Amino acid sequence: xxxxxxxxxxxxxxxxxxxxxxxxxxxxxxxxxxxxxxxxxxxxxxxxxxxxxxxxxxxxxxxxxxxxxxxxxxxxxxxxxxxxxxxxxxxxxxxxxxxxxxxxxxxxxxxxxxxxxxxxxxxxxxxxxxxxxxxxxxxxxxxxxxxxxxxxxxxxxxxxxxxxxxxxxxxxxxxxxxxxxxxxxxxxxxxxxxxxxxxxxxxxxxxxxxxxxxxxxxxxxxxxxxxxxxxxxxxxxxxxxxxxxxxxxxxxxxxxxxxxxxxxxxxxxxxxxxxxxxxxxxxxxxxxxxxxxxxxxxxxxxxxxxxxxxxxxxxxxxxxxxxxxxxxxxxxxxxxxxxxxxxxxxxxxxxxxxxxxxxxxxxxxxxxxxxxxxxxxxxxxxxxxxxxxxxxxxxxxxxxxxxxxxxxxxxxxxxxxxxxxxxxxxxxxx
Amino acid sequence: xxxxxxxxxxxxxxxxxxxxxxxxxxxxxxxxxxxxxxxxxxxxxxxxxxxxxxxxxxxxxxxxxxxxxxxxxxxxxxxxxxxxxxxxxxxxxxxxxxxxxxxxxxxxxxxxxxxxxxxxxxxxxxxxxxxxxxxxxxxxxxxxxxxxxxxxxxxxxxxxxxxxxxxxxxxxxxxxxxxxxxxxxxxxxxxxxxxxxxxxxxxxxxxxxxxxxxxxxxxxxxxxxxxxxxxxxxxxxxxxxxxxxxxxxxxxxxxxxxxxxxxxxxxxxxxxxxxxxxxxxxxxxxxxxxxxxxxxxxxxxxxxxxxxxxxxxxxxxxxxxxxxxxxxxxxxxxxxxxxxxxxxxxxxxxxxxxxxxxxxxxxxxxxxxxxxxxxxxxxxxxxxxxxxxxxxxxxxxxxxxxxxxxxxxxxxxxxxxxxxxxxxxxxxxxxxxxxxxxxxxx
Numbered sequence: 001x002x003x004x005x006x007x008x009x010x011x012x013x014x015x016x017x018x019x020x021x022x023x024x025x026x027x028x029x030x031x032x033x034x035x036x037x038x039x040x041x042x043x044x045x046x047x048x049x050x051x052x053x054x055x056x057x058x059x060x061x062x063x064x065x066x067x068x069x070x071x072x073x074x075x076x077x078x079x080x081x082x083x084x085x086x087x088x089x090x091x092x093x094x095x096x097x098x099x100x101x102x103x104x105x106x107x108x109x110x111x112x113x114x115x116x117x118x119x120x121x122x123x124x125x126x127x128x129x130x131x132x133x134x135x136x137x138x139x140x141x142x143x144x145x146x147x148x149x150x151x152x153x154x155x156x157x158x159x160x161x162x163x164x165x166x167x168x169x170x171x172x173x174x175x176x177x178x179x180x181x182x183x184x185x186x187x188x189x190x191x192x193x194x195x196x197x198x199x200x201x202x203x204x205x206x207x208x209x210x211x212x213x214x215x216x217x218x219x220x221x222x223x224x225x226x227x228x229x230x231x232x233x234x235x236x237x238x239x240x241x242x243x244x245x246x247x248x249x250x251x252x253x254x255x256x257x258x259x260x261x262x263x264x265x266x267x268x269x270x271x272x273x274x275x276x277x278x279x280x281x282x283x284x285x286x287x288x289x290x291x292x293x294x295x296x297x298x299x300x301x302x303x304x305x306x307x308x309x310x311x312x313x314x315x316x317x318x319x320x321x322x323x324x325x326x327x328x329x330x331x332x333x334x335x336x337x338x339x340x341x342x343x344x345x346x347x348x349x350x351x352x353x354x355x356x357x358x359x360x361x362x363x364x365x366x367x368x369x370x371x372x373x374x375x376x377x378x379x380x381x382x383x384x385x386x387x388x389x390x391x392x393x394x395x396x397x398x399x400x401x402x403x404x405x406x407x408x409x410x411x412x413x414x415x416x417x418x419x420x421x422x423x424x425x426x427x428x429x430x
Numbered sequence: 431x432x433x434x435x436x437x438x439x440x441x442x443x444x445x446x447x448x449x450x451x452x453x454x455x456x457x458x459x460x461x462x463x464x465x466x467x468x469x470x471x472x473x474x475x476x477x478x479x480x481x482x483x484x485x486x487x488x489x490x491x492x493x494x495x496x497x498x499x500x501x502x503x504x505x506x507x508x509x510x511x512x513x514x515x516x517x518x519x520x521x522x523x524x525x526x527x528x529x530x531x532x533x534x535x536x537x538x539x540x541x542x543x544x545x546x547x548x549x550x551x552x553x554x555x556x557x558x559x560x561x562x563x564x565x566x567x568x569x570x571x572x573x574x575x576x577x578x579x580x581x582x583x584x585x586x587x588x589x590x591x592x593x594x595x596x597x598x599x600x601x602x603x604x605x606x607x608x609x610x611x612x613x614x615x616x617x618x619x620x621x622x623x624x625x626x627x628x629x630x631x632x633x634x635x636x637x638x639x640x641x642x643x644x645x646x647x648x649x650x651x652x653x654x655x656x657x658x659x660x661x662x663x664x665x666x667x668x669x670x671x672x673x674x675x676x677x678x679x680x681x682x683x684x685x686x687x688x689x690x691x692x693x694x695x696x697x698x699x700x701x702x703x704x705x706x707x708x709x710x711x712x713x714x715x716x717x718x719x720x721x722x723x724x725x726x727x728x729x730x731x732x733x734x735x736x737x738x739x740x741x742x743x744x745x746x747x748x749x750x751x752x753x754x755x756x757x758x759x760x761x762x763x764x765x766x767x768x769x770x771x772x773x774x775x776x777x778x779x780x781x782x783x784x785x786x787x788x789x790x791x792x793x794x795x796x797x798x799x800x801x802x803x804x805x806x807x808x809x810x811x812x813x814x815x816x817x818x819x820x821x822x823x824x825x826x827x828x829x830x831x832x833x834x835x836x837x838x839x840x841x842x843x844x845x846x847x848x849x850x851x852x853x854x855x856x857x858x859x860x861x862x863x864x865x866x867x868x869x870x871x872x
Contacts, residue, residue: 037670041509046481065462067483082460085539119506137672177791214640246555247592323462356787359798363599366816368868370796390820392639392870426870428639
């Protein structure tokens, strides 16, 4: 039975036993060529198939998922059983078919999922890395194509293709490491040679850094470092579920100036990106959402469940990861605003990445992390490596008073973000 | 067909049961199913690896077809790998005290709700609890004629409480996971503790960062062991030149008497009866009397690097095996807890873990405590929050001044290469000198 027939069958069978049924279906093929010790060590191919079922009966939502088509009946039974235990809630139904306004930019028609192509990208990564005197310790090239579909008993049946091309490389010179990566739906966006070269350059240039004294310094967070900290703290604070549960620092602050007036934060599901889509993981049409406009908090993100429960309405922000049920997230989040020519024109510490961003406190915003590949920066250029230090601060306070945004925006996962200058930050030296 | 020097197939078919209760509302409670297989072929050079859903391991034809497909992948590799011989054998899985499958979902939900409710002490505004149960049926066979199967059962929960006052929000969190049976009965105390910690953190101060003496509690000292030593001793990182511990076997990396162990055979949360390549598991002393003595290996890294013990290959279902820790700990010393506080005199006591991370090539690690106390004149003083510790692998073990006599293991999950596996970490209380403490206090 192909996916479409099976979806139809589950919807029909489920409708007899519940008020409403939803099926989320995904199948995909991916390949990876992995670098081990400077050459191609592993070649992998993965085929995946999964189906997630939600049922609604008297406001009780049930969920189950399976990666085995033969177990679909068991999966439907499990969803219904799970619904019997869920607390009933306000529910206005799964979405009805709608004209999907936006056009997503999520699939590359020319991308072929072939291990030979991934192996070629590995060769490019390695040739880039060879420009610097370093050892390559790891890395990979990945190509993937998947088909996703969402269908429900109100007549919605949307499907889309997604492609991913991704590369990464890790290099070392003595005790100095460098890691770089890139990922896009479009193969042509990926310059594997340049990613290899940059990782190697980081390892080579970071060697033999000087020590820092504990004190206050001006710093520039690279897009990677900024994305790590902001991803851990700001994203959960924008989730309507956390807001209504009293777990968001930003709750009750709509209309207030919460961030620097030079900062805007918005989700653009139609921009090219790994999360680009015209419908969300529950079949609600997506739209551009402005969360923070020139420093002023405008809104939060909702899925159907949280939206119905609190009378807010879904913002088309449902996402899924793995075989879990839908949750609230972002599609392509942009941190944006007017740029300064160089955020590091005045002497500052450039921080390429941080170690331990996931230990930041998502409720208060407080963090203290080890910094990776830090440099003294002068005239916008990293000039002198720093050995090691910690950065302590608070993400919300940082965003409330930035020193400026660089004109070097890049995609880091689902975020697109420039470097951010922050003045007078606490650094703990050795 | 391209050359096949070796192949193996590992299938994991199972169920995951999750219950999520948020502020008294049962958000979800249900079971999902998976059936994943990983087929590996060692060609003339390196590995070709296939991942599939739902493979019939008993069908010779299907196995042959998959091996052939994987061998075509292996043909593009260039790194020549060999596999070391390794002892075989499967340990008995510890018996379940109470099989979670004998408890219905309704009772699990009710018990979890009790833990979540217990967290709602005065001052707490939000509580959330999550139950996670995994039943894995594992089957393995390889081209050398080895075959085994076993069942792994995991059951546990986490509970989080958030207290807030005047715009300040603080969190307390507790968890407990086991492999030896159902784990939700009589656990309200975990909820209560999460609630009490959250409330008391409202009055805690953020410490001033800098270099000072630090006492680590057994949970945090376990994370320290895992981040500071465990990862850097993994044979794949050593082979790739990505670990500062490479080439250091036989060298002193810590104080005399220090023993650091990874033991997959212990019936703790990281227990495995056999590793993911069919190799027998055994206690591995990474550090003996302060000297680096063994790396953690799989068959491939043992052949390439030597100086260590195989049986440390693990994988998340549907992913290829890589070298991983299991139950990692520092053995007991002889210092009593009071003696450690007294010897610390002025410093900081760090308790519980919010996780950590390491860059093993650079030799730098960071981890975060849930909370702590200042130590003044050898006694516990004011409570502190949002405090991290960072350090360098090659010097940090020399900074252990006292090793306590009260080792305790704590369960958790460890991520590496995009795969998450259950582990436990532990240690007795430790006294560190020259610890770099991160905190933004003035």
